[in-house]
Amino acid sequence: MSKPLILVTNDDGIVAPGIRALVEVAIQFGEVVVVAPDSPQSGKGHAITIHDPLRLKHVRVFPGVEAWECSGTPVDCVKLAKHVVLKDRKIDLCLSGINHGSNASINIIYSGTLSAAMEASLEGVKSIGLSLLDYSFEADFEPGKPWISRIIRYALNNNFPHGKLLNVNIPKGSVSSIKGIRVCRQANARWVEEFMEGRDPNNQPYYWLTGKFINEDHATDTDVWALENGYISVVPSMHDLTDYAAVESMRDLNQRLT
Amino acid sequence: MSKPLILVTNDDGIVAPGIRALVEVAIQFGEVVVVAPDSPQSGKGHAITIHDPLRLKHVRVFPGVEAWECSGTPVDCVKLAKHVVLKDRKIDLCLSGINHGSNASINIIYSGTLSAAMEASLEGVKSIGLSLLDYSFEADFEPGKPWISRIIRYALNNNFPHGKLLNVNIPKGSVSSIKGIRVCRQANARWVEEFMEGRDPNNQPYYWLTGKFINEDHATDTDVWALENGYISVVPSMHDLTDYAAVESMRDLNQRLT
Numbered sequence: 189m190s191k192p193l194i195l196v197t198n199d200d201g202i203v204a205p206g207i208r209a210l211v212e213v214a215i216q217f218g219e220v221v222v223v224a225p226d227s228p229q230s231g232k233g234h235a236i237t238i239h240d241p242l243r244l245k246h247v248r249v250f251p252g253v254e255a256w257e258c259s260g261t262p263v264d265c266v267k268l269a270k271h272v273v274l275k276d277r278k279i280d281l282c283l284s285g286i287n288h289g290s291n292a293s294i295n296i297i298y299s300g301t302l303s304a305a306m307e308a309s310l311e312g313v314k315s316i317g318l319s320l321l322d323y324s325f326e327a328d329f330e331p332g333k334p335w336i337s338r339i340i341r342y343a344l345n346n347n348f349p350h351g352k353l354l355n356v357n358i359p360k361g362s363v364s365s366i367k368g369i370r371v372c373r374q375a376n377a378r379w380v381e382e383f384m385e386g387r388d389p390n391n392q393p394y395y396w397l398t399g400k401f402i403n404e405d406h407a408t409d410t411d412v413w414a415l416e417n418g419y420i421s422v423v424p425s426m427h428d429l430t431d432y433a434a435v436e437s438m439r440d441l442n443q444r445l446t
Numbered sequence: 447m448s449k450p451l452i453l454v455t456n457d458d459g460i461v462a463p464g465i466r467a468l469v470e471v472a473i474q475f476g477e478v479v480v481v482a483p484d485s486p487q488s489g490k491g492h493a494i495t496i497h498d499p500l501r502l503k504h505v506r507v508f509p510g511v512e513a514w515e516c517s518g519t520p521v522d523c524v525k526l527a528k529h530v531v532l533k534d535r536k537i538d539l540c541l542s543g544i545n546h547g548s549n550a551s552i553n554i555i556y557s558g559t560l561s562a563a564m565e566a567s568l569e570g571v572k573s574i575g576l577s578l579l580d581y582s583f584e585a586d587f588e589p590g591k592p593w594i595s596r597i598i599r600y601a602l603n604n605n606f607p608h609g610k611l612l613n614v615n616i617p618k619g620s621v622s623s624i625k626g627i628r629v630c631r632q633a634n635a636r637w638v639e640e641f642m643e644g645r646d647p648n649n650q651p652y653y654w655l656t657g658k659f660i661n662e663d664h665a666t667d668t669d670v671w672a673l674e675n676g677y678i679s680v681v682p683s684m685h686d687l688t689d690y691a692a693v694e695s696m697r698d699l700n701q702r703l704t
Contacts (some may be wrong), residue, residue, distance in 0.1 A: 237655060241644070303555075378569075445627045446627065
């Protein structure tokens with residue numbers, strides 16, 4: 189049996205410590221190819237680049253690992269990896285991260301890290317987005333590594349349904365503080381925005397996005413609960429946004445609006 | 447009772463004919479405020495602008511309607527509309543579009559139009575993304591207008607569950623060719639990418655995204671089916687990406703990976 193082919197990407201950029209930590213774990217399991225953004229792409233969600241050409245550059249960043257930096261978004265990286273870099277070779281697993289900062293709950297929608305993982309899952313590739321709850325560039329990724337190894341081993345040895353992926357978040361803390369894994373649902377939390385208003389050197393107004401994360405979902409089966417209680421959260425996620433309950437309850441519109 | 451407050455945005459930019467058509471319908475139902483991108487933002491998904499300041503400019507584009515153009519993404523527009531332009535006044539309805547081109551099926555994930563609508567729904571605002579299956583700048587939005595009126599009237603007079611929105615797509619064609627409305631689910635279709643490869647004036651390689659939409663989901667309860675058969679598709683959609691079936695089937699990981 190040939191070695192599994194593992195694609196690694198992220199949204200913090202190819203020089204971020206998080207992707208280095210992920211590559212260090214991944215190379216224990218197979219052939220690793222990295223295609224990641226050449227600049228930070230946090231908050232890019234599922235953006236793709238339509239109106240501009242993309243650049244792809246072979247770089248030596250990780251010892252013994254093929255790596256390419258890309259001028260586009262995380263989703264662009266996955267598309268270029270599959271169709272240009274890997275020329276449609278079968279990818280056995282896509283790993284995106286390790287993100288510097290949480291992608292629990294509603295963050296999955298804004299996150300370039302998770303959107304890259306979802307793009308791979310749309311291509312039929314098993315896919316995992318990984319994040320550490322520490323925004324610092326000096327974040328310590330070591331305590332999470334043994335857990336990431338277990339999750340990668342599980343992913344390589346088990347089928348995922350098509351179009352589905354795992355959203356994995358790791359609490360900040362020491363090896364001994366991580367209690368285990370919780371398979372859970374996305375908490376129903378949200379961001380409450382504020383804008384910092386200012387004036388530029390030409391005295392023109394600007395607005396700069398800021399905000400705080402508010403969780404009013406206090407159930408114990410959520411990712412936010414798991415993380416607050418020392419567990420690694422694993423949320424099986426998907427790309428079908430249909431609200432099936434509402435499809436049923438609203439079906440009478442077919443007649444009512446005619 | 448005061449007039450409903452209706453926020454209108456899009457991703458094709460504030461001068462696109464599609465948003466003009468939508469404003470013309472919306473002003474029949476209430477006070478309309480437009481906050482839309484100052485440049486085309488197709489394919490921006492749920493991207494937000496974190497690392498740069500945003501600009502907001504009062505413009506006269508629609509007769510008798512307050513309008514602002516914004517330098518950011520469609521999701522930025524909604525955040526700025528709510529917190530800066532409208533200073534947290536209660537918005538009764540958000541309309542995003544009319545997009546030039548389909549946002550059926552998996553396009554909901556890439557679409558700035560639908561992401562803007564979803565952002566409003568996350569803020570607890572009833573929200574509708576609208577698209578016409580015609581990419582042309584000269585697209586004819588007239589045949590869809592009476593249907594959009596009916597959908598707006600329904601939305602203003604009925605509760606939506608929090609965090610949910612309607613993804614409305616309108617087939618291209620004459621008034622008589624539109625057969626009615628179908629409440630349906632997102633078809634399980636996808637894009638198959640190809641990259642146009644070329645050389646720039648400095649002989650450096652570039653890659654330009656292209657692709658085709660492939661639907662292998664031939665069921666009759668999908669948005670793609672509805673549109674192909676002359677109906678307007680209405681997909682109730684949501685922001686919870688949790689795969690609940692997989693949460694159940696994978697729960698044994700809590701023990702297995704410890």
